[in-house]
Amino acid sequence: MLQFLRVNKSLSETVECPVISGANALRFFGRRLLYIFLLAYSSIFLAVVIPFDGTYAIGGALIAIVLVRLVNHFMKYFVFSGGKMVVSPAAVELYETGGKGVRVPLDDITYVEVNVLGNLVVRQKFVANAFPIELLSREDKDRVLACFEDMAPRRSARLRKVYDFCDAVLVAFILAMHIRQFIIQAYFIPTGSMEDTLLVGDHLLVEKLTYGPTIPKMLGMDKPVCLKWPWSRAPQRNDIIIFMPPGEDARDFIKRCVAVEGDEFRIQEGHIWINGKKMNEPYVKGGDGITSYFGFPDKKLDGTVPKGMVIAMGDHRKNSSDSRAFGYVPVERIKGRAFVLYWNTKQIFSLDFSRLKLIR
Known part of the structure; x- marks a missing residue:
């Protein structure tokens, strides 16, 4: 000085x-x-x-x-x-x-x-x-x-x-910025693709320790690197995940993980079938039994989920751009797991915290 x-x-x-x-x-x-x-x-x-x-x-x-x-x-x-x-x-x-x-x-x-x-x-x-x-x-x-x-x-x-x-x-x-990148980050829901689990205007926290924090692609790196800790685990079915879909590097998506690597996956009769078993999905908006490829003629996910990949879908199946549109999601593009919903924009001004809950 x-x-x-x-x-x-x-x-x-x-x-x-x-x-x-x-x-x-x-x-x-x-x-x-x-x-x-x-x-x-x-x-x-x-x-x-x-x-x-x-x-x-x-x-x-x-x-x-x-x-x-x-x-x-x-x-x-x-x-x-x-x-x-x-x-x-x-x-x-x-x-x-x-x-x-x-x-x-x-x-x-x-x-x-x-x-x-x-x-x-x-x-x-x-x-x-x-x-x-x-x-x-x-x-x-x-x-x-x-x-x-x-x-x-x-x-x-x-x-x-x-x-x-x-x-x-x-x-x-x-x-x-390090806490935001490696530990926890706040997100805002702008669309209705996860209704009724998550509503437009919901604010939630995403933790990044369960799957292991991701080092972003920096100078000298070919791709992001996901760190694995002794307590970290791979994404599981029904986890609500935040990720960047293939070919998209500007926006984060939030969807439900419905299938993981090695799962035998197919959509049949309005339902998701995993390893020959029909999945019960009470969280799907409009009731179970409406899942289809309607509107997604070019992407067929039926078959075994490849290694290092997951399938992600929105709970509002008729209003969601998900794996039916962009295909499998590489695990290394998953940023974290949503775990706490702390308010909705429409409710906070009236001091209504009824949306406060753990996300499942």
């Missing part, structure tokens, strides 16, 4: 602060390399999960700023490794590697600047000397800054608050 300081005339003791070395230096540079890695990952991740074209540009700009600061720290470390900064009532002394240094009398200092690169610049009328204040321990950095007075304390306080706020918002946003 850019900050302008002046010499504290009441300084009465000498402060001597050495540049970090050994394990402390390794931790310092290791943390910053890790920060750059996390920033790069977050930029790529956010560019995938949110529809905003400028994510790469913003992330690239932030990474460039951090990289420039890190390069400056590396260069200054080679120059000042083993050096130190001494502030006394008479002068400011800056020592490089090997003991070479410069002494600036306090009376010759016009002002002191902490610049955006993390250097403390001691300015005289025609000369400026920079010292890497970020390469001091946190305690020593505070001791050095205490030797000077802020020339614009209100401005510095405002900038610090803005920086802290933006930093907190950015971290919270990235965490929220």
Whole structure:
């Protein structure tokens, strides 16, 4: 953060602060390399999960700023490794590697600047000397800054608050996007394809741990990767699933899983038959016995469900674009399982929570 300081005339003791070395230096540079890695990952991740074209540009700009600061720290470390900064009532002394240094009398200092690169610049009328204040321990950095007075304390306080706020918002946003992608996500029902189980305007929560969270397709990846945990399981019949159907990468669909891999599936006499057994489906709108291929002449699902595939259908069979239209759903395109319905848009304004329930 850019900050302008002046010499504290009441300084009465000498402060001597050495540049970090050994394990402390390794931790310092290791943390910053890790920060750059996390920033790069977050930029790529956010560019995938949110529809905003400028994510790469913003992330690239932030990474460039951090990289420039890190390069400056590396260069200054080679120059000042083993050096130190001494502030006394008479002068400011800056020592490089090997003991070479410069002494600036306090009376010759016009002002002191902490610049955006993390250097403390001691300015005289025609000369400026920079010292890497970020390469001091946190305690020593505070001791050095205490030797000077802020020339614009209100401005510095405002900038610090803005920086802290933006930093907190950015971290919270990235965490929220990870929770949304890997753990739980809210959805809204825009159509009647799942009536009467789910109605238009219903808001629900989808959990992503049962099947294992999915890492979206990012740079260097051929396709999304579904992580499997010890507690994760494959989709089961009657699960209400959220997925992207084949050939559709812009919208999520919500349907009921009616058949899984290895099932012998057919539609006959208005019913779904699995492995030779007629399925009882009391949740189908209009009553059981109305399922057909009517309106879907090109897709016949009858037969064995292939490995890694499921069949998904809406509960409102006469008003649903489902596997009868787009075919089998690859398991890796399933995002999660709907499990809680918490309100309907038409009811929330009247504080009616009668739709609150577990989804089955």
